[in-house]
Amino acid sequence: MIATEKFASEMILERFAQALKVGRLAHAYLLIGPKHIGKKQTALAVAKLVNCERAAHATFCDACPACVKITSGMHPDVHVLGQEDDESIKIEDVRDLLSQVQLRAFEARTKVFIIPNVERLTLEAANALLKTLEEPAKNTLILLTTSIPDSVLGTIKSRCQTLYLFPLGRTSLRDRLAAAGQVTQAEAHFLSCLAEGCPGRIPSAEAKAIVQRRNLVIDQFLLTRDDDMYVKDILKDPAQVKEMLHFLFCWFKDISLLKIDVESVHVMNIDRLTDLKVMKERYTFEEIEEIISDIVKTRKALEENFNVKVPLALLKERTWKR
Numbered sequence: 001m002i003a004t005e006k007f008a009s010e011m012i013l014e015r016f017a018q019a020l021k022v023g024r025l026a027h028a029y030l031l032i033g034p035k036h037i038g039k040k041q042t043a044l045a046v047a048k049l050v051n052c053e054r055a056a057h058a059t060f061c062d063a064c065p066a067c068v069k070i071t072s073g074m075h076p077d078v079h080v081l082g083q084e085d086d087e088s089i090k091i092e093d094v095r096d097l098l099s100q101v102q103l104r105a106f107e108a109r110t111k112v113f114i115i116p117n118v119e120r121l122t123l124e125a126a127n128a129l130l131k132t133l134e135e136p137a138k139n140t141l142i143l144l145t146t147s148i149p150d151s152v153l154g155t156i157k158s159r160c161q162t163l164y165l166f167p168l169g170r171t172s173l174r175d176r177l178a179a180a181g182q183v184t185q186a187e188a189h190f191l192s193c194l195a196e197g198c199p200g201r202i203p204s205a206e207a208k209a210i211v212q213r214r215n216l217v218i219d220q221f222l223l224t225r226d227d228d229m230y231v232k233d234i235l236k237d238p239a240q241v242k243e244m245l246h247f248l249f250c251w252f253k254d255i256s257l258l259k260i261d262v263e264s265v266h267v268m269n270i271d272r273l274t275d276l277k278v279m280k281e282r283y284t285f286e287e288i289e290e291i292i293s294d295i296v297k298t299r300k301a302l303e304e305n306f307n308v309k310v311p312l313a314l315l316k317e318r319t320w321k322r
Contacts, residue, residue: 009042012163013059016046025050025110026161027136030118030152031145033165036200039145040080040116042165044070046143047078047112066108077108081115089115091124098128101137111140118144119151126153133159167197182207186271190214193268194250211271213240217247218272222279222319231316235309238302245299248315249292255280256288291318 012031019025029046031039045060048067052060060067069075081089081097097113105111115121121129133142133156144160146152174192178185182204191210195201202210220230221244234240254267258280264273283291298311 009038009045009165012042012165013045013049015163016049017059020050025141027140028133028142028160029144030149030157030160030162031143031165032149032162033145033147034167034196034198035147036195036198037147037165037167038198038200039147039165040114041200043112043114043116043143043145044078044080046141047075047114050110050112050141051075051078051108075108076106077111079111079113081113087120089117089121089125091122091128094121094125094128098132101132101140105139109139111137112143113140114143114145116145117147118156119146119148121153121156126156130155130159168199170197173197173199173202177202177204177207180204180207183211184271187211189270190268213243214247214269215272217244218251218269218275221248221316222251223275225320231312235312241302241308241312242299245295245302248319249295249299251276252288252292252295255283256285256292259283259285259288287318291315294318 016025031042033039048060048062048070051066051070053064053066054061062068062071066075070078073080079097079100081093094115097115100111101113115129118129130153136142142160144152144156149157170189170192173195174185174188176199177183177191178188183191188207191202191207194210216230224230234244250268254269254276257267258264258276264270267273267276269276294311294315298308298315301311302308
């Protein structure tokens with residue numbers, strides 16, 4: 001049976017639909033949740049809900065001209081402030097966005113302004129936004145998102161209604177991934193653990209590819225003695241190295257759990273349980289701790305932009321045991 005637990009976005013949309021129905025929609029909301037939980041996507045869904053031309057209760061059609069334009073990013077009254085995840089949001093960016101607030105809507109019932117990662121506002125940009133929050137324009141909705149609420153100015157938080165997006169339970173996410181038909185139930189279990197309750201970390205279209213990349217790490221890095229070509233290819237892309245190290249960390253964490261006789265249902269890589277059980281017998285607790293420590297150190301070196309060719313070679317040598 002497929003789990004019926006709702007995605008965080010579904011619950012948020014129901015709250016917005018109810019507020020819209022009784023005429024109690026606030027002018028500004030702060031959506032708080034971990035990275036990849038779907039905060040920006042939820043904000044866009046809210047923009048559709050308040051402007052859909054064929055809206056039903058607690059939903060939107062996703063097919064009318066308004067919904068289609070919002071999906072494509074072409075709606076003249078729905079504005080999204082776009083910036084790279086590691087960049088500050090400067091006052092010029094906010095001013096450009098908010099210059100549209102006082103203008104008459106072209107076609108929407110409600111103009112929507114979305115600012116993702118609002119914790120990245122500079123002080124000047126935050127103060128510029130604060131003025132708009134203090135004097136909201138009619139038929140305007142401002143949606144802010146953050147994964148670090150403690151870094152958002154209290155004056156901004158106090159002028160917004162706060163909504164939380166909580167991670168989905170692993171069982172629900174596993175069943176939804178399996179129901180999509182791209183992966184097996186056991187592979188979906190692995191992916192749901194990897195996602196940590198955040199659906200955005202495992203797009204359905206990429207589910208099988210993620211499992212295949214994990215399998216390559218296990219088969220080529222751990223179970224094959226000499227495969228320098230695989231490591232050379234991985235080293236060309238730091239993102240692939242980062243992912244590989246995460247897979248390895250999770251793998252040896254599973255082995256450590258099995259070493260203390262934790263039930264196999266609790267391990268992450270349950271679809272490779274046979275290999276886990278074989279490898280469990282190869283290592284002592286001390287060796288597992290040393291390997292995990294090496295993985296963490298290599299990950300840190302990678303984040304600090306050091307060449308990790310040698311650490312990876314040493315890690316492969318340490319993990320290889322017939």
